[in-house]
Amino acid sequence: SESGCLSIVVLGASGDLAKKKTFPALFHLFQQGFLQAGEVHIFGYARSNLSDDGLRERIRGYLKGASDEHVSQFLQLIKYVSGSYDSGEGFELLNNAISEYETSKNNESGSYHRLFYLALPPSVYPSVCKMIRSYCMNPSSHTGWTRVIVEKPFGKDLDSSEKLSAELGKLFEEDQLYRIDHYLGKELVQNLLVLRFANRLFLPLWNRDNIANVQIVFKEDFGTEGRGGYFDQYGIIRDIIQNHLLQVFCLVAMEKPVSLKPEHIRDEKVKVLQSVEPIKHEEVVIGQYDGYKDDPTVPDESNTPTYASVVLRVHNERWEGVPFILKAGKALNSRKAEIRVQFKDAPGDIFRCKKQGRNEFVIRLQPSEAMYMKLTVKKPGLEMATEQSELDLSYGMRYQDVKIPEAYERLILDTIRGDQQHFVRRDELRAAWEIFTPLLHDIDDGKLKSVSYKPGTRGPQEADEMSRRMGYMQTHGYIWVPPTLA
Ligand code: BG6
Secondary structure (H helix, E strand, O other): OOOEEEEEEEEEEOOHHHHHHHHHHHHHHHHHOOOOOOOOEEEEEEOOOOOOOHHHHHHHOOOOOOOOHHHHHOOOOOEEEEEEOOOOHHHHHHHHHHHHHHHHOOOOEEEEEEEEEEOOHHHHHHHHHHHHHHHHOOOOOOOOOEEEEEEEEOOOOOOHHHHHHHHHHOOOOOOHEEEEEEEOHHHHHHHHHHHHOOOOOOOOOOOOEEEEEEEEEEEEOOOOOOOOOHHHHHHHHHHHHHHHHHHHHHHHHHHHOOOHHHHHHHHHHHHHOOOOOOOHHHHEEEEOOOOOHHOOOOOOOOOOOOOEEEEEEOOOOOOOOOEEEEEEEEOEEEOOEEHHHHHHOOOOHHHHHHHHOOOOEEEEEEEEOOOEEEEEEEEOOOOOOOEEEEEEEEEEHOOOOOOOOOOHHHHHHHHHHOOOOOOOHHHHHHHHHHHHHHHHHHHHHHOOOOOOOOOOOOOOOHHHHHHHHOOOOOOOOOOOOOOOOO
């Protein structure tokens, strides 16, 4: 088992994130034996007045794919403590509950661990962290650790983010703070380092000599769905691009780390972020879908983008001249996330007139995880003709018996194990905000206007035009369809 004597505290226990992501992730870890009854206790904390059973019933409906008995065993590990986020009383109660559990335990290894998961709006992070610091730390008489998981948004721009980092930095050491970006927990994101640095095939190709452009794309086929008021204060760049897509960008563009040590990897991510040139307005398209402002919580004059396509340029030897197009949008025609690396044309090509497209290496993060390489092949048959085809590694086919873990499940386990590789370091967060803050301020000030697009489409036409301008060549007459099991 992983744990010794472990107390996991979910703050904001009755909220959406906790119900939909945190508790189900803990449940999956429990199911797989990583969290064991007798070694782990889970505490939910929130303001609502609830009983233990009240909380358990709220969670139950989100725990799928298991027998009732298993679910009940898990729910029995959960206790509820109610209190406010800024007064000592509640946190004293919480500490008492944790201590009571710790003393009741026959703990031979003698170490005690406390993990706090802040499933809360960031406005209360500073006060909650102060309370944890004052009332709930692992007592110094115990060996073991106290760790805190926090979730974006980490501020709204460079200044507010730095302020938050400074506040948290006074209370916790960097090795106690786990800044989650759940994209780093996705299987194919975690595969990027292996793919790039363990395959001879890619090493000589992964640079400006061979790659024409890179797209990192996030699409959702639904809108802001009732969270419009919240979303409107952030917009798609802060919600998706500055964090999720930028993390993916780092792993695609960074140099090879000295080793797999988390600090070595994160050092390289910081370096590539620092090599990104200032974003130019003419290399940005922002959009807002028709109907977004029908949400009564969204102001009528909102310019907040629900779609953005932003070109990043990396000023270094490897990438000079290669546009990285980061695109994200809500209310589009499909739901998917992918990385699309487009190679240059083959020089001295003798098939000129018959060619339909370029080589493209596509890493499909979700859904239907896959990697495929678009190739030009001879069209099978008597004629000498070419067509686009693919080398296809679809996970559903290749790994039929493997259940791909959820991002949150993996990241919580990493936290318990003390592995910060897949978490965002403070200087990395700063570098990320440095890239986007000038653009975000210009959008907030109305210097860039969102163009409108129809829900259910590819997004603004202007974005496709920009991709073409960046040299992206769309393949015609070819669509990759995820293979399905017969
Ligand atoms: C969250 C965003 O971070 O990621 C949401 O706040 C978005 O707006 C979600 O829907 C997407 O996550 P996933 O894992 O479904 O791609």
